[in-house]
Amino acid sequence: xxxxxxxxxxxxxxxxxxxxxxxxxxxxxxxxxxxxxxxxxxxxxxxxxxxxxxxxxxxxxxxxxxxxxxxxxxxxxxxxxxxxxxxx
Numbered sequence: 362x363x364x365x366x367x368x369x370x371x372x373x374x375x376x377x378x379x380x381x382x383x384x385x386x387x388x389x390x391x392x393x394x395x396x397x398x399x400x401x402x403x404x405x406x407x408x409x410x411x412x413x414x415x416x417x418x419x420x421x422x423x424x425x426x427x428x429x430x431x432x433x434x435x436x437x438x439x440x441x442x443x444x445x446x447x448x449x
Contacts, residue, residue, distance in 0.1 A: 374387060397443070400446070401447070
């Protein structure tokens with residue numbers, strides 16, 4: 362995933378199990394995880410559609426907030442909530 366100067370990667374559950382000998386808490390597929398990753402995109406609508414086309418689940422389509430920022434939400438394949446936001 363391109364994030365500018367920040368490297369961001371997602372690991373599979375199998376990789377997590379192989380790296381974390383005592384296990385880890387898996388996210389239920391039907392609910393977002395208790396965390397959120399926020400990514401800034403030049404075009405929120407294009408980034409939202411790209412995420413959905415790559416397998417993310419739609420949570421909330423692009424919407425302009427009262428303060429003028431465009432924001433959308435998806436969940437990744439493991440249920441992590443991802444905010445896609447425009448610059449502020």
